[in-house]
Amino acid sequence: MEQQLEKALNEFASQPETVGVLLANRQGLCLGAKGQINPNVSGIGMAISEQVCKLEPNLNPPTICLYSGNKRCIIKKDGELTGVIYKQKPN
Template sequence: MEQSLEKVLNDIVSAPETTACLFANKQGLCLCTKGKISSEMAGIGIAISEQACKLEPNLNPPTICMYSGNRRCIIQKDGEITGVLYKQSPN
């Protein structure tokens, strides 16, 4: 499983504008990271995803997009794994 996660992680981070990615399990523990992202974001990403699921129970599960200046943080849950992705908009 770890090798397939690493492959997916590398594929995601190689996409244009993507600067970092993190995968976490359902307990909020960091499984792997790539780029400039703290492993502490694992628990925060899980908590935000869980709260969004409560707000939008019909979306299974919702994708969360947060914007700050020219940066975006995208959080999405897929089964047992939650991904936290940072993207940088081109200037």
């Protein structure tokens, strides 16, 4: 049943510099995670996305990018799904 989801997660995880990826449903619960990412991040990722959406409520949900050292966290909400991707630049 989750084959499509697994396929999508594998595809995201195989992108360059990606170290972890997860997908959350509209309740902020983790649907699936791949790589070095804590599934508990799903709820907080979705909360960040909801807050940022309030900046421009009439526009589509934006892509959020949080920078920290050589790591990046990218959050994107699309309909009922929210994706969180961790990227890390090689040293």
